[in-house]
Amino acid sequence: MSTQTLIADRIEIADLFTRFGLLLDEGRWDDAGTVFTGDVAVHSPRGGELRGLDQVVAFMRQGEVEGQRAQHTTTDLLATLDGDQAAVSANSLVYYYRDSRAPHFTGGLRLTATVVRAPAGWRIREVRITPLWTRAES
Template structure:
């Protein structure tokens, strides 16, 4: 979907961040290409530097803990558009929990992303995960 209006681009980018959070919460690793561009690079203290969709999916599969769920909340999205490229950042709080139980671990982080417009829509090209704090129950 290609539009020339900054408002439509900002809405699509906000949806991209929400889709990414939901994809992580639902563990839909096979849909990762709906949020990341080919050749994506992710910088994270947990995963180090991951390059390419296959590398990201392999890391996510290895990181899955049986019976543990997450709930990602994304706030304070800032977007700087530059044609078919954009820089965007957000705050996230991630809750880790088991069915029917209160979270046993919570973490706050900042995401800084470079995005590109593709024929399929906006996609994350580079992601930096910057942890801010954690709390264990």
């Protein structure tokens, strides 16, 4: 793999995780196929094991809380590429807030994922979300 291809792949994978956070923040569930493969598997304490795009989207829709918004900030992205697949890990800070108000709940997460090169670009095939800490504001 050429250095240029490696760099381009890393940039695209970083963009993928940015799009993942924006999908969650903006509630654009109909765009989930631009982030996940159709056979995606998501493992999280809240959802358990979710399989397939339809199940993941249904879970995200049911998790919406009236008047609550979120801001996901993904950091420390590390991708180990192996051809058309990569193992990815990252940290994520999530702030839950209501419009024009300071966050009322904050959490730190660890993400580990397998991403694959699809015809339309890199997609998340499997992701494990592990909460590390939370803080409720008073």
